[in-house]
Amino acid sequence: MLGKVILWVSAFVFSAYGLACLFNPQLPADYAGLAITNGDAYAEMGAMYGGLQFGFGIFCLVGALRRDFFRPALSALLIMIGGLALARLYSTATGADPVATYTYGALAFETATAVLAGLALRKS
DSSP: OHHHHHHHHHHHHHHHHHHHHHHOTHHHHHHHTOOOOSHHHHHHHIIIIIIIHHHHHHHHHHHHHOHHHHHHHHHHIIIIIHHHHHHHHHHHHHOSSOOOHHHHHHHHHHHHHHHHHHHHHHHO
16 A cells, blocks of 8 residues: 555656646756756756656556556665665765755655655565
């Protein structure tokens, strides 16, 4: 049950945020305090924050709906989102400047998602 819940929540969050970022790449740039200075930067923000997150959300949806994708989707959440959380934590701890609410919120979401995916994997 826990695995299905974390996959459904992740499917919704990553798909919705991915679509929002795909259609408005300035959105994640503003959250993170980044500047989009040219067309390449615009395309990169749309691809990485939009396309990649939307695709990952769809993968989580498939994992929630199909038994043969259930464990691979949970594994991807654990490894990918856990890696993202560790990298964000390291960068926050070693960076010279303080971070804002965006970073703390993302870190909390990523950590909780990875931990819950790991627990669900152990139970399945």
